[in-house]
Structures are given as structure tokens and as C-alpha cells.
Amino acid sequence: MLFLAILLLTAIWILTGGTLGWRRVTDAAHDAAGLADAECRDADADRPKVSVVSYVLRDEEALDEYIGTLLAQDYPGLEIVLVCDASAEAAAKIAEKYENTPRLHITFIPPGSHNLSRRKLAQTVGIKAASGEVVLLTSSSVFPVSPQWVDLMTAPFATDSTTAVALGYVHTSIDNLSGGGKWYRQFDHLLDSALWMDAAMTGNPFRGDGYNMAFRRQLFFDNKGYASTISLMDGDDDIFIRELSRFGPVALRLAPDAILDSRYGEQSDRCYAELKDRRIFTRRYLPKASFRRQGFFSCCQWVLLISVMAILTLCILPLCGHQYAGLLMGLPWWIIRLTPEPMVIDRYPVMALTVAALAATWGVEIRTYRRLARALGAVRLFWAVIPFLLWRPIGDFIFRISHFATRKSHFTWQR
Numbered sequence: 409m410l411f412l413a414i415l416l417l418t419a420i421w422i423l424t425g426g427t428l429g430w431r432r433v434t435d436a437a438h439d440a441a442g443l444a445d446a447e448c449r450d451a452d453a454d455r456p457k458v459s460v461v462s463y464v465l466r467d468e469e470a471l472d473e474y475i476g477t478l479l480a481q482d483y484p485g486l487e488i489v490l491v492c493d494a495s496a497e498a499a500a501k502i503a504e505k506y507e508n509t510p511r512l513h514i515t516f517i518p519p520g521s522h523n524l525s526r527r528k529l530a531q532t533v534g535i536k537a538a539s540g541e542v543v544l545l546t547s548s549s550v551f552p553v554s555p556q557w558v559d560l561m562t563a564p565f566a567t568d569s570t571t572a573v574a575l576g577y578v579h580t581s582i583d584n585l586s587g588g589g590k591w592y593r594q595f596d597h598l599l600d601s602a603l604w605m606d607a608a609m610t611g612n613p614f615r616g617d618g619y620n621m622a623f624r625r626q627l628f629f630d631n632k633g634y635a636s637t638i639s640l641m642d643g644d645d646d647i648f649i650r651e652l653s654r655f656g657p658v659a660l661r662l663a664p665d666a667i668l669d670s671r672y673g674e675q676s677d678r679c680y681a682e683l684k685d686r687r688i689f690t691r692r693y694l695p696k697a698s699f700r701r702q703g704f705f706s707c708c709q710w711v712l713l714i715s716v717m718a719i720l721t722l723c724i725l726p727l728c729g730h731q732y733a734g735l736l737m738g739l740p741w742w743i744i745r746l747t748p749e750p751m752v753i754d755r756y757p758v759m760a761l762t763v764a765a766l767a768a769t770w771g772v773e774i775r776t777y778r779r780l781a782r783a784l785g786a787v788r789l790f791w792a793v794i795p796f797l798l799w800r801p802i803g804d805f806i807f808r809i810s811h812f813a814t815r816k817s818h819f820t821w822q823r
Contacts, residue, residue, distance in 0.1 A: 411722070415715035415762060418708050419769040426705045427776045429606035430599075434776070436609060437662040437783035458562050459487040459540030459625070463530045464494075464548045471502065474548050479509065482555040483562075489538050490548075491530040492516040513537060523820045525641045527618075528634045535628050541565075543628065547619040549672055549679075550578050554665035561622050561666050564659035572627055572656030573649060575608055576620030577601060578668045579785045580676070587677035591787065595796045596803070597680070598786045600687075604646075605660055607698050613658040614694045615687075618645030620668045627655050641818050642686045647693050667785065681807075688811045689818045706801035712769060713798065719762045723755035770794050 460478060464471065478488050488511060492499040499516035506512050515537055517530050535543050542565050544558060552558075564571040580594055604615035631651050637643035649658070672679045691699055778788045789796070 411715045411718040418712045419765045422769050423772050430602055430776045430780045433602045433605045434780045434783045440662040454566050456541040456565050457485050458542045459538030460544045461489045461534035462546045464490050464492045477552045480555050481558045483558040487540050488512045489534045490514045491534040528644050543625045544622040550619045550668040550670045553669050556665045560663050561661050570656045571659050573652050574622040574659040574661050575616035576661045576666050578617045578620050578670050580670045582787050584671050585676045593680045608658050608660050613653045614650050615646040616649045623652055627652055639820055642690050646690050684807050709797045716766050723759050
């Protein structure tokens with residue numbers, strides 16, 4: 409009966425608390441889709457001046473489409489600052505091409521900048537060059553899907569003067585992913601994003617997507633920029649957000665037109681691994697509560713499965729023998745030895761309850777994930793959800809082991 413109690417408690421927690429964050433994010437995305445137009449209308453009266461600061465890594469040919477999506481934004485007085493990670497000659501060439509576009513400003517960071525995070529250096533240069541009250545950070549690797557992107561991301565600053573930060577989402581379309589395991593990478597990215605989204609909604613923001621994030625420009629200087637993480641290559645999309653949240657509320661922007669689409673192309677596999685490595689490193693500087701909850705949820709997947717296998721094995725013991733039943737169900741020898749005698753209970757109701765609890769739990773998890781995926785534009789997986797949930801703690805453990813070989817490279821003095 410011990411395994412049955414463990415099974416029922418685990419199933420109840422997963423059904424009530426384990427997937428609660430997914431449901432909250434899904435509901436927020438659905439509400440945002442319905443309220444987006446009303447929010448923009450409310451913000452029309454007193455819109456702040458906005459500067460889009462973009463970290464540019466693309467070459468000149470691939471940059472035309474990206475700049476076109478920024479210039480197409482429907483926002484009055486919008487300023488666009490492009491910071492090129494290139495030489496002065498390359499930046500001048502791009503600037504010459506768009507010299508007749510007055511609201512577009514182009515600068516660069518020199519290739520010889522050492523012992524600094526180039527991403528944070530580019531953002532600092534761009535923010536200092538900007539003149540808007542609100543800064544919207546992005547990158548040439550992600551594309552707006554709507555001309556209303558800037559309007560939707562900055563609406564909270566017009567409707568609430570205390571708002572400090574607005575966090576957006578960067579969607580990774582399955583068509584823009586390459587390499588093996590792209591279905592799992594999108595699944596893992598979605599659940600990681602749901603974790604920080606739920607934390608932001610519940611008043612404990614600790615992370616966001618650094619390429620779709622807005623904040624009041626003055627707060628950057630009040631916070632002394634990235635001074636607290638100057639020795640780190642990372643931290644601009646988590647530690648920095650945590651620091652800015654001290655100045656005021658954090659708004660979550662999940663309207664479909666506020667979501668950006670990433671286009672990493674053939675480098676998507678490498679970008680995913682680098683992002684995982686960065687976030688494993690920076691989590692040591694962040695609150696532990698959300699990560700512990702996520703880890704407990706992952707462990708519960710295995711506890712649920714092992715409990716079901718143990719119960720079914722013990723119910724089958726009288727039919728086919730103790731040791732043989734254990735081997736039949738694939739249980740380790742130590743679980744079999746926990747109960748040297750067959751169960752002296754009516755096994756059929758227990759087996760029915762076990763199967764029903766497992767089916768209900770897995771069914772709710774699959775349904776909740778599919779609703780979350782539909783709300784945020786990901787592939788609505790079905791049969792793969794449970795195997796991916798079971799693999800996730802193993803995959804994260806493998807990443808943490810491999811992180812030991814690269815952890816020193818996250819300090820600027822190691823570059």
C-alpha cells in the first residue's frame with residue numbers, strides 16, 4: 409500500500425500544483441490576445457518615446473529584411489539604434505545604405521574589445537546612444553511578426569507610470585530549427601519559458617528573453633548598467649531583470665503580435681546548447697524556489713512511473729511468481745526485495761485505480777501542454793509529451809555535467 413499512497417499523492421500534486429504554472433501562462437496568453445487592441449487604444453493618449461536597440465550580427469545582405477521589419481513598425485516617433493558587432497568599415501557601409509532614413513542610427517563595437525561581454529557592451533553603447541524614455545532590446549536574430557510589436561511591448565509604460573520592465577517572448581518555429589532533436593528543443597524551450605513567465609506573473613521575476621525586453625531607460629543608469637555582472641559574460645536576461653524589478657512592476661506581454669520569431673537557421677542547435685549552458689551558469693545568482701519546483705516536478709514524473717510499475721508488479725505476483733513478475737515489469741531487484749511476500753488484497757480494484765490515476769495524470773499533462781503550445785505558437789505534441797517529460801531531468805543532468813568543462817569561460821577574465 410506504500411506505493412499506492414505515493415502514486416496517489418504524486419498524481420494529486422501534479423494535477424493541482426505541478427501544471428499550475430502552465431495553466432496560468434496559457435490563460436494569460438489567451439487574455440492578452442483579447443485585450444491587445446484595447447491596451448493599444450488606451451496607450452494612444454500618452455505614448456512614451458521609444459528607442460529600439462538591436463544587437464546586429466547579420467551581414468549586409470541578410471540585414472535588409474530585418475531592418476525592413478523594424479521600419480515597418482506602426483509607432484510614432486520611433487527611434488531605431490543598430491549596434492553592429494563588426495568593424496567600423498562594415499558599419500559605415502550599412503549606414504551609407506540607409507543614410508536617408510533619419511530615425512535609423514547605426515553604430516558599432518570594435519572587434520578588438522576584450523574581457524567584456526560583447527552582447528552587453530553592444531547594448532550599453534546602444535542605450536547610451538538612444539534618446540527614448542523607453543528602451544526595447546532586440547537582436548537581428550529575431551524578427552517581429554507584426555507592425556504592432558513595438559506598440560504592444562511598450563503599452564504598459566503608457567498605461568502605468570510605475571511599470572519598470574516589460575517582458576516578451578521569442579518563439580522558435582519548428583521550421584526554423586535544424587539538427588537532430590528539434591522537437592525536443594522546442595518542447596524544452598517552451599517549458600523553460602513558461603517557468604520564468606509564471607514567476608513574473610506571480611511577482612517574482614528572475615528571467616526573461618533578452619531579445620524581446622523593454623524597460624525605462626533611466627533605470628538602466630540608476631542600476632549602474634551591468635556593473636554587478638561586469639565580470640560575467642551573461643546575466644543580461646536574468647540577473648539584470650531581477651535587479652530592475654526592484655524599481656517597479658514587471659509586465660508580461662504575450663499577445664501574438666508582441667511575440668518575436670527567432671531565425672537561427674543552421675546554428676539553432678548550437679544556439680540552444682549555448683543558451684542552456686548560460687542559464688545553468690547564471691542560476692546560481694538567482695532565487696532557487698522556481699528551480700526547485702521545476703526539479704520536483706521532473707522527479708515526480710519518475711516517481712509516478714516507478715510507483716505504477718511497482719504496484720502492477722505486486723498485483724501480478726500471485727499469478728506468475730515473485731521474481732518473474734519483477735523481471736516482467738522491468739523493476740530493479742531492490743524494489744522486488746521490498747515486498748518478499750505477495751500482496752494479500754483484492755488486486756483488481758488496486759490495478760484499476762493505478763491505471764486510472766496514471767491515465768488521468770498523463771492525460772491532464774498532455775492536454776495542458778497542448779493548450780500552452782497552442783497559446784504560444786509551438787507544435788502541439790501528443791504522444792511525445794510524456795517521454796519528453798521523463799527525459800527532461802536526464803537531459804538537464806547531462807548538460808550540467810558538461811557545464812563543468814565550460815563554466816570558467818563564463819567569466820570575462822577567462823576570455
